[in-house]
Amino acid sequence: MNARLPAAPSPARAPLGALETLCFDNRFAQLPAAFYTRLAPRPLPAVSLVGFSANAAASIGLAAEEGLRAEFAEVFAGNRLLTGSEPLAAVYSGHQFGSWSGQLGDGRAHLLGGVRTADGMVELQLKGAGPTPYSRFSDGRAVLRSSIREFLCSEAMHALGIPTTRALCVIGSPEPVIRETVETAAVVTRMAPSFVRFGSFEHWSALDREAELRTLADYIIDEFRPQLRETPEPYAALLADVAARTAELIAHWQAVGFMHGVMNTDNMSILGLTLDYGPFGFMEAYNASHICNHSDHSGRYAFRMQPRIGHWNLYALGDALQSLIGHPDKIREIVDRSYVEHYDRKFLALATAKLGFAGVEAGDADFLGETYGLMQRQHLDHTQFFRALSALPGNPSRESRAHCDAPLRDQFIDRDEGDAWLLSWRARLAREGRDDARRQAAMRACNPKYILRNWIAEAAIRKAQAGDFSEVARVLACLQRPFDEQAEFDDLAALPPDWAAGLSISCSS
Structure with missing residues (x-):
């Protein structure tokens, strides 16, 4: 049974940015009934807030304090419905791994509806909110592990400037879910103008x-x-x-x-x-x-x-x-x-x-090919390579070169090959003549220091599975400013520790 959270009687009686002030305008639900099945999410017991993005909340007009309300977890677990929402699961088909799979659909997702914002419509979708007619014999649930990964990566990608769905929150529950092992259930709230697919x-x-x-x-x-x-x-x-x-x-x-x-x-x-x-x-x-x-x-x-x-x-x-x-x-x-x-x-x-070039010249595509070939041969860490490169001067003196290049050279197996590449890179920079300060600032603005490495997500997940959600919040805070130097998060820019060597990710979630 899904109780509805009543709408505010009037704007004057509801605080600005409250859940009750979300204004639904459900355009997708106005399509003919063949496009979806209307149904409510299946409630979860003993729900609690695992992760919350205040930035995502602000984008739909919600105050950060709303995440602290008991009603918030109930709404975004699917246990209570906001007035104006019209939950449904959409039908679609598709090719999976290159083969036609026929009818698929939202097997564990419920579209609550669209919310009007200053920047346009934003649909809210609960992933893991229970079975639908498109579940294909599955339980319709998502597990805490995968929900935390999606939550963190959605917001990380947004901060990187990459077009993406966003994530408002993760709600957890002790309800058991069977995958390779017995895990616990969670619901992630996804946000996008539309979830229509190829x-x-x-x-x-x-x-x-x-x-x-x-x-x-x-x-x-x-x-x-x-x-x-x-x-x-x-x-x-x-x-x-x-x-x-x-x-x-x-x-x-x-x-x-x-x-x-x-x-x-x-x-x-x-x-x-x-x-x-x-x-x-x-x-x-x-x-x-x-x-x-x-x-x-x-x-x-x-x-x-x-x-x-x-x-x-x-x-x-x-x-x-x-x-x-x-x-x-x-x-x-x-x-x-x-x-x-x-x-x-x-x-x-x-x-x-990313290489610090102000424009594109003839021959740059070939130089890029050489650069990626170098990275492949030298097993260079993609993020650390470009970030270290961002700090290098364009024309150092012979005496200072070894010292200033050391943070990048130390990443190479064959330093002679690295030195030869740096000579070519600096020759290309010299043709533009940009001063170092401007170029380095531009490079830092497109070469992140922080990404969601698998080991970082796994560390946050392990703490969350033990009931400690602080690392989810800490990682999110870091990834929302991926291009900035953040001394308090320097550990999150590190290479994978030894314990993470065997991490692998599958489709099971």
Whole structure:
């Protein structure tokens, strides 16, 4: 039974930023009933707040103090419903690991509804709130372990400037959940303008239901891309827009060293957001073939494959939209032109900025290839390499060079190879003539010191499983300022400790 938290009688009687003042405007719920199943979350016992993002709360108009209310945990565990919310689970289909899986859907997610904010609509979704008609014999729950990982990474990615769903909070419960072992239940509240996926379109295409396909495309255009309505072919323009945004998203992933782990078409956002944090990871010792998901036995979603898989997924989306756009050759041309152009341009801009170059020159792509080859051979830590590089002077004297270069040189197995690369790097810098202070500041602003390394998440999880949520809050505080020097968090910039050597992440959550 889900009791409803009553709405405030009037704005004057409710404090600004209270739960009761959230103003719902449930646009997705106004689509025809075939797009979802209306149902309430299944309540959890003895719920408590595990993690809370005051920054995410502020983005939807909630005061930070709301997280301290007992009602807050009840609402975001799914035990109580806010007035105006219309919980539902959406249906979609998709390709998983390259094979058609048919109907999928929100098997453990409940969309509470959309909230109006100054910056537009934000949908609130509970992940782990119980079974739905799309659960496929699962329990509809999420475990504390995976919920903490998604919470922390969602907010970390936002702070890194990468398009992503966000996370408001994690609510925990002692209710047992059986995975590889017996764990405890948790619910993470996700936030995004929309949770519509590539697979949402594939669903209706596979059923040959063009009316619903068109309705969904019109919904996305009218709600999120109204400028496309003025183009001669709005559906073709939508595909080009999705391709461009997906390309730029994956360019961001590659530049920061983020690995999604499960790039199935049902995990690809139609708005170009990072969606569905499962067995993700951040690159440490650079290895372009690294696989962060130990369930990915073929390496389909290895780091180096992500740009190619994004392209493949867009072909799947284009195929789903064929009845609205036209011949497959036209669709392929739209995807190829938009995706390749935007990916190449965005990645080159991001990667050269990480190297401290003010602009892109002929030959920079080759130099980037040499740089990543060097990182691979030398097993350089992706984040520490670029961060250390950010502090180096562009033209040190011969006498001072060994001292000032030491923090970077010490990362190399073969220091002679490192020295040779630094000579080439400095020669490229010299052609621009930017002063060191400006260049170093620009490099620090795009080369984070802090990322969510697996060992950091695991340490926070282990404490949380023992009832201590302080490390979740501490890690979140650090990751919300990833580019800043934060002496109190220097331990979180370290390489993995010995105990973390065997950590692996799977799809089980």
